[in-house]
Amino acid sequence: MFSALLAPGDHVICQHPVNELLYKVPQSLGAEVTLWTTEPTKRWQVNTEELKEMIKDNTKMIVIQSPCDPTGAIVSKATLEALVEIAQEKDIIILADESYRPLFHSISPSDEDFPPSTINMGYMRVVVTGTTSKAYSLAGIKAGWIASKDLNILDACARSIQYASLTASSLEGALAAEATSDRCIHALLGKNITLCRTNLNLLQAFIEEHSWACSWVKPLAGTTAMLKFHKMGKPVDDEAFCLELLANFDVLICPASKCFGDKTRFRGYVRIAFGRPEAKMKAALAALAAFMEEMYEDIPTVSNR
Numbered sequence: 001m002f003s004a005l006l007a008p009g010d011h012v013i014c015q016h017p018v019n020e021l022l023y024k025v026p027q028s029l030g031a032e033v034t035l036w037t038t039e040p041t042k043r044w045q046v047n048t049e050e051l052k053e054m055i056k057d058n059t060k061m062i063v064i065q066s067p068c069d070p071t072g073a074i075v076s077k078a079t080l081e082a083l084v085e086i087a088q089e090k091d092i093i094i095l096a097d098e099s100y101r102p103l104f105h106s107i108s109p110s111d112e113d114f115p116p117s118t119i120n121m122g123y124m125r126v127v128v129t130g131t132t133s134k135a136y137s138l139a140g141i142k143a144g145w146i147a148s149k150d151l152n153i154l155d156a157c158a159r160s161i162q163y164a165s166l167t168a169s170s171l172e173g174a175l176a177a178e179a180t181s182d183r184c185i186h187a188l189l190g191k192n193i194t195l196c197r198t199n200l201n202l203l204q205a206f207i208e209e210h211s212w213a214c215s216w217v218k219p220l221a222g223t224t225a226m227l228k229f230h231k232m233g234k235p236v237d238d239e240a241f242c243l244e245l246l247a248n249f250d251v252l253i254c255p256a257s258k259c260f261g262d263k264t265r266f267r268g269y270v271r272i273a274f275g276r277p278e279a280k281m282k283a284a285l286a287a288l289a290a291f292m293e294e295m296y297e298d299i300p301t302v303s304n305r
Contacts, residue, residue: 098128240300
């Protein structure tokens, strides 16, 4: 999709942190990328006033991910409205990765911040991507979709897909269609939302019990969260934390400064996925609690800068 819509020298603005492919792929195609950074102190929310200052004459695309991996934040309805107004004025494409939609476990559709799909915001130059592998828990089905009301965008993407991929599996397409049909979708999503709420409560209980060492901004959607671990007012070395946890307790989580930052941003932060079966989540948190008791004291800290 990026190869269909971008050319070397185009400027792309990308929400951050997000799945790194959303900015690494444009960079690999020769695009100039500006990261539209979010902060935990602002609940990982993007700021459209900052966005206005980032736009250049060659800005071709603005990329968002909502719900967001790794933070579990959403781009609110009001922010989407402001974003569309900005993009429309400059004729900029909005690409919205909605892979975790509609896995909204901690925000209600009646909430004023609840976001509609970006494709329904009244702007033609929007392209939305989705997949069966996240919200639907069907990672074994290699199926996804691109949606846009702009036929030129769809035609460009279709040509690119035909060039890059010979064919998609008919069986996987049929399974994806069945999973997203009215016959299956509500039961499937209902089960996954319930699981996320259950596991999120388990994770919250762990954080409250270990508030002396960790904190978070509770996610609103998706299956991931960012936790910050600290000692004596300093962030821990999150890479050392994760490596020791894996080596000694067989629990795998992501060091955020390495996986989402440049080793200076997100120091002390780790990404935790909580979409696993409840029994496995309980076992992982029990192992993490044991790690905190037995080994946390030995984890080094790093500078706040």
